[in-house]
Amino acid sequence: MKNIYLDHAATTPVAQKVIKAMKPFYQADFANPASAHLPGQKSAAAIEDAREIIADFLGAEKAEEIIFTAGGTEADNLALKGVAMAKAEEGKHIITSQIEHHAVLKSCEYLEKHFDFEITYLSVDENGLVDPEELKAQIREDTILISIMYANNEIGSIQPIKELVEIAQTNEILFHTDAVQIPGQFKLDVKNLGVDLLSISAHKFNGPKGVGALFVKKGIELVPQMSGGSQERKRRAGTVNLAAVVGMGKAATITASNLENKKEKLLALREYFISELLTNFKDVKLNGPEAELRLPANINIAFKNFNSESLLFNLSLNKIAAAAGSACASGSLNVSHVLEAIGLEKDYAQGSIRFSLGQNNTKAEIDYVIKTLKEITTRLESL
Incomplete structure (x- = not known):
């Protein structure tokens, strides 16, 4: 065997068609997308094409709502820390669950330790599901963000995200979901779900490692977590991983078709x-x-x-x-x-x-x- x-x-595994799509951007079309010359503009255009594909893949209304990251972990960090720091004057209470990915749990710990945030960790039942009634009961006047993963990476439990989002919306609270496990198993539609922020990672759906994306609904303010250049509309500094982003777009296209x-x-x-x-x-x-x-x-x-x-x-x-x-x-x-x-x-x-x-x-x-x-x-x- x-x-x-x-x-x-x-x-x-990375799909062969994804590898083929990425290859030109390692040697022939390798220019830095932040450069003003023609090769740089060609690279920048490739990134924007991929951004359009990922926006469509997630059901986003505008491509500008997609921020490319180094993976799901960075996307989660940017979502939680970015929103927390942007809204700290409005409140310092965040609600999450006990079974989140460590990228979310460790981000919450960081905010508790260094910025005096208070975190409520919702319990789950024997199936790993959050109780919407408990969420309602834990909301406070200073709650600024709710982060509940769409599907658990260990036991596979799928949360009632739409119902949880409706509770958040009723209370005018932002909602983030780690949806890293969803692509390739279910269609994602951020507009239908109503989420404000959503994280994905390319290597979970036959794309390359080291690249992910964060959907951020237009109008939501984030404090960047990396200092440097003005890439990704000043929301994520650093030279974009050109070939990987192209590969992510190709993987999304293949995933959606099958x-x-x-x-x-x-x-x-x-x-x-x-x-x-x-x-x-x-x-x-x-x-x-x-x-x-x-x-x-x-x-x-x-x-x-x-x-x-x-x-x-x-x-x-x-x-x-x-x-x-x-x-x-x-x-x-x-x-x-x-x-x-x-x-x-x-x-x-x-x-x-x-x-x-x-x-x-x-x-x-x-x-x-x-x-x-x-x-x-x-x-x-x-x-």
């Missing part, structure tokens, strides 16, 4: 995988919500009284790549903050594995994974 990659929530077929395939594979796991193993739990409230590519399964590190090591020896949780938290021996937040018992939480599917995975690969997992668990039980 060839290598089986089941960690697409961490990153995805979305429904990919989603249908992922859903079928996910349900087959979950069924096989629950049928073939005793004392296992599916972490996160059922069916329609779960990302199509996500399977997070807990094996009672097993250690995820041992399971993953043995899977890797058999050419199977999976994860224990967020790639950004790898190396930590602690139980995931997401699994703690949903109240998963420790004897299950320590044996939790995330499998995340891609469009090139097959049923035969899943069968091999099930067979291999049975061999691994049987062997580990006998030790």
